[in-house]
Amino acid sequence: MATPALPSNDLQTVRRDVASRKVRDQLFVVVGLLALFACLFSLLVLFSKLVMDGSDRFTWEFVSSFPSRRAAQAGILAAWVGSSLVMLVTACTAVPVGVMAAIYLEEYAPKNWFTGVIEINVTNLAGVPSIVYGLLALGLFVYKFDLGQSIVTAGLTLALLILPVVIVATRESLRSVPRAIREAAYGLGATRWEVTKDHVLPYSTGGILTGMILGLSRAIGETAPLITIGALAFIAFLPTPPLTDVAPYVSFTWLTDPFTVMPIQMFNWVSRPDPAFQSNAAAAGAILLGMTLLMNAVAIYIRYRFRKSINW
Amino acid sequence: METTMSTAADSATTGGHEAPRIAINMDGHRETAPRNAAKARAEGLSFHYGAHRALKDINLEIPERMVTALIGPSGCGKSTFLRCFNRMHDLTPNTRYDGAIHFYPDDFNLVAKDVDPIEVRMRIGMVFQKPNPFPKSIFENVAYGLRLRGVSNRALLEEQVEAALRSAALWEEAKDRLQASALTLSGGQQQRLCIARALATRPEILLFDEPTSALDPIATAKIEELIAQLRDQVTVLIVTHNMQQAARVSDFTAFMYLGELVEVGDTSRIFTNPSKKATEDYITGRYG
Numbered sequence: 003m004a005t006p007a008l009p010s011n012d013l014q015t016v017r018r019d020v021a022s023r024k025v026r027d028q029l030f031v032v033v034g035l036l037a038l039f040a041c042l043f044s045l046l047v048l049f050s051k052l053v054m055d056g057s058d059r060f061t062w063e064f065v066s067s068f069p070s071r072r073a074a075q076a077g078i079l080a081a082w083v084g085s086s087l088v089m090l091v092t093a094c095t096a097v098p099v100g101v102m103a104a105i106y107l108e109e110y111a112p113k114n115w116f117t118g119v120i121e122i123n124v125t126n127l128a129g130v131p132s133i134v135y136g137l138l139a140l141g142l143f144v145y146k147f148d149l150g151q152s153i154v155t156a157g158l159t160l161a162l163l164i165l166p167v168v169i170v171a172t173r174e175s176l177r178s179v180p181r182a183i184r185e186a187a188y189g190l191g192a193t194r195w196e197v198t199k200d201h202v203l204p205y206s207t208g209g210i211l212t213g214m215i216l217g218l219s220r221a222i223g224e225t226a227p228l229i230t231i232g233a234l235a236f237i238a239f240l241p242t243p244p245l246t247d248v249a250p251y252v253s254f255t256w257l258t259d260p261f262t263v264m265p266i267q268m269f270n271w272v273s274r275p276d277p278a279f280q281s282n283a284a285a286a287g288a289i290l291l292g293m294t295l296l297m298n299a300v301a302i303y304i305r306y307r308f309r310k311s312i313n314w
Numbered sequence: 315m316e317t318t319m320s321t322a323a324d325s326a327t328t329g330g331h332e333a334p335r336i337a338i339n340m341d342g343h344r345e346t347a348p349r350n351a352a353k354a355r356a357e358g359l360s361f362h363y364g365a366h367r368a369l370k371d372i373n374l375e376i377p378e379r380m381v382t383a384l385i386g387p388s389g390c391g392k393s394t395f396l397r398c399f400n401r402m403h404d405l406t407p408n409t410r411y412d413g414a415i416h417f418y419p420d421d422f423n424l425v426a427k428d429v430d431p432i433e434v435r436m437r438i439g440m441v442f443q444k445p446n447p448f449p450k451s452i453f454e455n456v457a458y459g460l461r462l463r464g465v466s467n468r469a470l471l472e473e474q475v476e477a478a479l480r481s482a483a484l485w486e487e488a489k490d491r492l493q494a495s496a497l498t499l500s501g502g503q504q505q506r507l508c509i510a511r512a513l514a515t516r517p518e519i520l521l522f523d524e525p526t527s528a529l530d531p532i533a534t535a536k537i538e539e540l541i542a543q544l545r546d547q548v549t550v551l552i553v554t555h556n557m558q559q560a561a562r563v564s565d566f567t568a569f570m571y572l573g574e575l576v577e578v579g580d581t582s583r584i585f586t587n588p589s590k591k592a593t594e595d596y597i598t599g600r601y602g
Contacts, residue, residue: 113407182446186508188405190459190515191436200458205449312449312497 049291056285064285069236069267074278078286080237081267084153085222085293087241087256088263091157092164092221097214099161100168107169108176109198128166135163136230144231151232153241154257159227164217171213175206208308215301219294225265236270237262264290347419353378353519353549354399358413359425361394361403368394370573371413376519378418381541381550383564383581385557387596391573392553396521399424399551400438401431436463439512439548440521444528445504447496447511452479452488455496455507459515474514481547482510483540502533509540513548520544522552526559538563557597561585569593 009015067077107124111117139159149155179202187197203210241256264286271283347353354376361369369391376382384392394403401424403409411425417437424434447455456475457465465471475492479485484506491498496507505525512520522541526534541563544550554560560567561581568578569592577590588594 180446182442182444183448185402185405185440185442186446186448186511187458189400189402189435189440189442190462190511191432192462193432196462201448 049288052284052288052291054284056281056283056288059281059285060288064282065289069270076271076279076282078264078267078289080240081262081264081286082289083240084237084261085263085290087153088156088160088261089218089222091154091257092160093214093218095158096161096164096168096217097210100165100214100217101172101210103165104169104172104176105198105203108173109194109202124166124169128170131226132163132224133226133230135159136227138162139227139231150258151234151260152258153261155231156228156233156261156263159231160221160224163224163227164221167217167220168210168213171216172206172210175209175213176202178209179205205312208305208312211304212301215297215304219297219301222263222294222297223265223290225263225269228263228266229269233266234260234262264293347378349379350377352376352416352418354418354424355416356395356398356413357416359395359398359415360412361391361398362410362412363406364408368573369398372575374568374575374578376549376551377566378549379545379547380565381545381552381563382566382568383560384551384553384568384570385555385560385596386570386576388555390570392570393523394573395570396523396551396553399519399521400435400440401425402440404431436515437517438519438521439515439517440523441505441508441512441525443524445501445508447499447504447507449495449497451493452496452499452507453492456510456514459511463515475510478510478514479507481513481544482506483536483543484510500533502529502536505529505533505537506540509537509544513544517548519549519551522550522554524553524555527555534559557585569596571596 009019063075064077065082066079067075068079069081070076103124107117107121111120136159139155139162143149143155143158144151149158183201183205184197187201192200237260241259241261268283268286268290271279271286352375356372356374356376359369359372360367372395384395386392397403398411398415403411413425414423415425416422417424422429424438448458450458453475456478457471460471460474465474476485476489479488484503487503488499488507496504499507505528509520509525525541526537529537538559541550541552545565552560552564564581566578567581567584569576569584569588569590571592577584577588577593579589584593585597588597
């Protein structure tokens, strides 16, 4: 039985072989670019459709007016203020809690089956449908703690929703601090907390902030859990201002005020029969998308800045 | 092969090959301790990673203000042994020390369960295999150990940072850029910065874990020269895979193999006239 011969090494054969393999290489470039353009193109079409539909509503009045029964006079003032305040509550609760939980899991927790179960569950929580968080918040914050259908309820609900994102991003960021740096600090006689506060945390700030902003940009578009807790769609007043002119000059009553947010306002307008409201919805959608893109841009910039100052 | 082939007595008899000098010491009480007296002594030291026994019944004396080198093939346990001295293994779960490392003149056991590793690390510094400066300024790198001890007086910090950088032969290169990031230094400079960082807290023993394995020959020569000078201030224990380096910088050499201490003695004797076959084979390059 003759053994198959190895391909010959003469010039013609080698060149023919390389040429045919490079064709397949090029083929993949074409397929990859097609896939990429399919994504980008649909996003681009969506965004430009929103911008075109809402083009006549990009005015200062739209941003500074309350909703109205007449589409031409309706605006998103209550919605964007509500969104901003809810995000503020979300950031102020999800970030400290999430970062501390991540530090504990990563730096302190012993590696055993119990922390293993917690880890898996934290990761899985990121996949829980948002409406489930809405139901939880309705039972817990609205009825049990009696916080009402307020900004604080919404903020806490969305904080629960993005907590897994913050925890996972923070842990990944903490983990990227090399063992050698920890050993250097421990070697000088630092305690665990000193190593964390002086080194691990400062060096992973970039990643933590990125995780926070990605979490918030998910939260800002959430509608379902807020509808579940009973956010209003029609609000013709602003929450109590947080700054007052009498001592102590700060007020927290806005926390318990009713609110609406951008996506709920959009949902409300989309569901109306009058086509004029459709362009309101489109304009609000474009603005919301713009806010999200801006947040992502900030996240990318922060990551870039920290990468530049710290490369291991 | 469970017998310990060498003891502290061996190194004691080989001592005194050089007239003791007056130490230029920064720290009061240590000037009184004569050079070559025992600074630390491992006694029946074993170390376990889980069920694996990485060090087997090691007995070794580390003489005061001398350079002791640990040599041996990869995986022989020399780094593991070194890391026992500042309890670095405590950072890894499931590890266990048996036996003792006596620390003099206080005479307590460094690896005892009731001795806090933080206390040990405050007195025994370490320089690692790869330069690992903090991504902070040069000044803050050196000052960190002092800050941990609660020193916040600016003038005192500046004085101590300068002294440490001088001891590490980095002052001339760094004095004009103390606020620059430590990561802007070259590899060799970074390693000298790590030495300065460890020296700033005036450790009594300085551990070196293959400090030049990531450096080029010129940077290596500078570090070796530095180690030779440091023996006037501090007791040095150095792990090296480079036998020429051990021969150049150390006063005593200990040869380890498979987690055991095979032989220890005067460096010149170990390299010219080893008493154990295994040491001779290693030194002549038959394995390793």
